[in-house]
Amino acid sequence: MKKNKSKKNKFFSFVISCFACVILAFLACSLAFRLSLTAPDSKANAKEVRVEIPSGASISRISEILVDNGLIRSDRAFYLAARFPFLSFRKTVPVMKSGYYNLDSSMGALLIMTVLESGVQDYTRVIVPEGLTLRKIASILENNGICSADAFVEAACDPDLLKKYFIPAETFEGFLFPDTYFFAPDMKARDVLEIMVQAFFNKVSEIPCYSEKSPSAFYETLVLASIVEREYRIASEAPLIASVFKNRIDAGVGLYSCATIEYIITEIQGKPHPDVITYDDLKIDSPYNTYKWAALPPTPISNPGLIALRAAAEPAKTDYFYFTLTDSSAGKHTFSKSFNAHVKAGTQFKTKKTGSN
Known part of the structure; x- marks a missing residue:
C-alpha cells in the first residue's frame, strides 16, 4: 500500500515538474519572440534606409529584405507576426504594399509593418x-x-x-x-x-513589480505615477515625491498635489495653463481636487514616462509628508516631515511645464 502511494506521489511530482517546465518554456519563448520584434538600434544609433518592396513580394521575401537592410532583428519573427496576426494583437494579416520606403532601424518590426501596410512611402x-x-x-x-x-x-x-x-x-x-x-x-x-x-x-x-500587482493595484499605481510625472523635475527626486504621496495615502491625508488642480483647470474647465495655483483654486469642488479629498483622483491626470512609473511602483522609504520647490532654476525640492518645517522651507504653488502645455 505504501509503495503504491509512493509511486503515485512520484508520478504526481513528475507531472507537476513537466507542467512547470512547459510553462517556463512558453514564457521564455514568448519573451524571446517579443524581443525579436524590437528595434535593432537605439534612436541615438539609428540609421535611415531607403528600401524597395517589389510588387507581389511575399511576407517571407519582405522579411528577408528588411533583415538584410538591418531594419529588423529577425526575419522569422517578422514573418510569424505578420502571418499570424494574433501574435501581435492584430485582427487580420497585413497587406503590405510595394514601393520605396524611407525606414529607420529604431522603428521596430511592428511599426515597420504598419508603415508598409499603409502604403505611404515616408514617415513622420x-x-x-x-x-x-x-x-x-x-x-x-x-x-x-x-x-x-x-x-x-x-x-x-x-x-x-x-x-x-x-x-x-x-x-x-x-x-x-x-x-x-x-x-x-x-x-x-x-x-x-x-x-x-x-x-x-x-x-x-521592464518594471517587475507591476506584473505582481492586481488589476486594481496596477491602476492605482498608474494614477499615482501620473501625478508624480507632473510634480517631479529632477529624476532622482521622483521616488522621494512618490514616497510623500504614499505616506499621505497610508495616513488617510489628502495628497495636496498642485498637479491635480492644474488638471481640473486645463482639462475639465478648459482654461489656459496656469503659472501659479491660487488659494481659490484649492477650493474647487472636484473629485480630482487632492486638497479637498483624501484619496487618489478617479483616473490618471497625465501619461507618465518610465521614471515616474518606476517611482510610483518603487517609492523611496521615507518619513516625509511634504515637499516644496525651493530652487526653480535647478528644479530642486525641499522635503519635510512636519508642517512647520514645510512652512519654513517656503510653500509655493507653482506648476510644472511640459513640452506642450
Missing part, C-alpha cells in the same frame, strides 16, 4: 513628451498630419478597444507611452493609439 517623426494628457497628445498628432485629434480621442474612448487591453476606465488616459514615434501620414487613429498602448505595456514589463 513625432515626439510625445512625458506628462501630457490624451487631448494634448491628440493635438500633437493632428499638427503633424498623422490623424485628426477628434478621431484619436474617439478611438481612446472606444469600449471595445478598452476591453481588448483590459483597461478599467473609460479612456486610455495614462496608457499612452511618451516616446519618439515614427508614424505614416494619415494613419488610422486606432492604429496610432494601439502602437502607443503597446509601447506602454512593453515598457511597463
Whole structure:
C-alpha cells in the first residue's frame, strides 16, 4: 500500500515538474519572440534606409529584405507576426504594399509593418513628451498630419478597444507611452493609439513589480505615477515625491498635489495653463481636487514616462509628508516631515511645464 502511494506521489511530482517546465518554456519563448520584434538600434544609433518592396513580394521575401537592410532583428519573427496576426494583437494579416520606403532601424518590426501596410512611402517623426494628457497628445498628432485629434480621442474612448487591453476606465488616459514615434501620414487613429498602448505595456514589463500587482493595484499605481510625472523635475527626486504621496495615502491625508488642480483647470474647465495655483483654486469642488479629498483622483491626470512609473511602483522609504520647490532654476525640492518645517522651507504653488502645455 505504501509503495503504491509512493509511486503515485512520484508520478504526481513528475507531472507537476513537466507542467512547470512547459510553462517556463512558453514564457521564455514568448519573451524571446517579443524581443525579436524590437528595434535593432537605439534612436541615438539609428540609421535611415531607403528600401524597395517589389510588387507581389511575399511576407517571407519582405522579411528577408528588411533583415538584410538591418531594419529588423529577425526575419522569422517578422514573418510569424505578420502571418499570424494574433501574435501581435492584430485582427487580420497585413497587406503590405510595394514601393520605396524611407525606414529607420529604431522603428521596430511592428511599426515597420504598419508603415508598409499603409502604403505611404515616408514617415513622420513625432515626439510625445512625458506628462501630457490624451487631448494634448491628440493635438500633437493632428499638427503633424498623422490623424485628426477628434478621431484619436474617439478611438481612446472606444469600449471595445478598452476591453481588448483590459483597461478599467473609460479612456486610455495614462496608457499612452511618451516616446519618439515614427508614424505614416494619415494613419488610422486606432492604429496610432494601439502602437502607443503597446509601447506602454512593453515598457511597463521592464518594471517587475507591476506584473505582481492586481488589476486594481496596477491602476492605482498608474494614477499615482501620473501625478508624480507632473510634480517631479529632477529624476532622482521622483521616488522621494512618490514616497510623500504614499505616506499621505497610508495616513488617510489628502495628497495636496498642485498637479491635480492644474488638471481640473486645463482639462475639465478648459482654461489656459496656469503659472501659479491660487488659494481659490484649492477650493474647487472636484473629485480630482487632492486638497479637498483624501484619496487618489478617479483616473490618471497625465501619461507618465518610465521614471515616474518606476517611482510610483518603487517609492523611496521615507518619513516625509511634504515637499516644496525651493530652487526653480535647478528644479530642486525641499522635503519635510512636519508642517512647520514645510512652512519654513517656503510653500509655493507653482506648476510644472511640459513640452506642450
